[in-house]
Amino acid sequence: MDADIKKVLYSEQEIQAVTQRLGQQITADYQGKNPLLVCILKGAYLFMADIAKNVSDYAEVDFMNVSSYGDGVVSTGNVKIIKDLDIDVKGRDVIIVEDIVDTGQTLAYLIDLFNGRDVKSVKVCSLLDKPEGRKVDVQVDYAGFEVPNEFVVGYGLDYAEKYRNLPYIGILKPEIYTE
Ligand SMILES: O=P(O)(O)OC[C@H]1O[C@H](OP(=O)(O)OP(=O)(O)O)[C@H](O)[C@@H]1O
Ligand code: HPA
Numbered sequence: 745m746d747a748d749i750k751k752v753l754y755s756e757q758e759i760q761a762v763t764q765r766l767g768q769q770i771t772a773d774y775q776g777k778n779p780l781l782v783c784i785l786k787g788a789y790l791f792m793a794d795i796a797k798n799v800s801d802y803a804e805v806d807f808m809n810v811s812s813y814g815d816g817v818v819s820t821g822n823v824k825i826i827k828d829l830d831i832d833v834k835g836r837d838v839i840i841v842e843d844i845v846d847t848g849q850t851l852a853y854l855i856d857l858f859n860g861r862d863v864k865s866v867k868v869c870s871l872l873d874k875p876e877g878r879k880v881d882v883q884v885d886y887a888g889f890e891v892p893n894e895f896v897v898g899y900g901l902d903y904a905e906k907y908r909n910l911p912y913i914g915i916l917k918p919e920i921y922t923e
């Protein structure tokens with residue numbers, strides 16, 4: 745599978761170190777608050793597990809599946825809810841756990857949605873941030889790594905559902921999606 749990867753950006757070890765750092769920051773900031781960690785499927789499935797293990801105070805977890813890329817490398821701009829949360833977010837301190845913030849459209853949609861559901865607070869923890877991809881202005885409160893304006897895969901991130909199980913983050917060879 746590595747044959748499709750142009751360059752490895754972050755190794756499994758580097759990702760582990762960053763999830764520890766972010767987990768410790770969240771623990772310090774949410775002492776005694778029982779935050780709700782909301783995993784945005786499918787991309788954040790591995791990151792969520794690592795973040796949750798590194799938050800060493802009480803936290804709850806829930807899962808939401810939203811999609812806007814389908815099988816392509818460009819956002820359709822249309823964020824679809826495939827599975828909603830089970831837990832009521834009203835009055836909760838919500839932390840959205842994302843794999844990547846690219847155009848920012850998914851995040852903007854989710855923040856609006858949660859504010860409309862009367863959360864007490866909503867913050868964002870994303871493994872990757874691609875600032876050059878931004879179309880809407882959104883803020884990432886807990887960010888792992890900045891990535892260049894290229895299509896990246898691995899550690900949860902896919903192209904047409906492939907590569908999610910790679911243990912590292914890499915740039916996908918453009919010929920894979922242009923040929
Ligand atoms: O900032 P944006 O441009 O909105 O992109 C970020 C979102 O896009 C990807 O989800 P995708 O729609 O590919 O669904 P998936 O997580 O199931 O792959 C990714 O996992 C983020 O949720
Ligand atoms: O670079 C990316 N890779 C995979 N999924 C994505 N969703 C938004 N940007 C990306």
Ligand SMILES: [Mg+2]
Nearest residue numbers: 787813814902
């Ligand atoms: Mg995807």
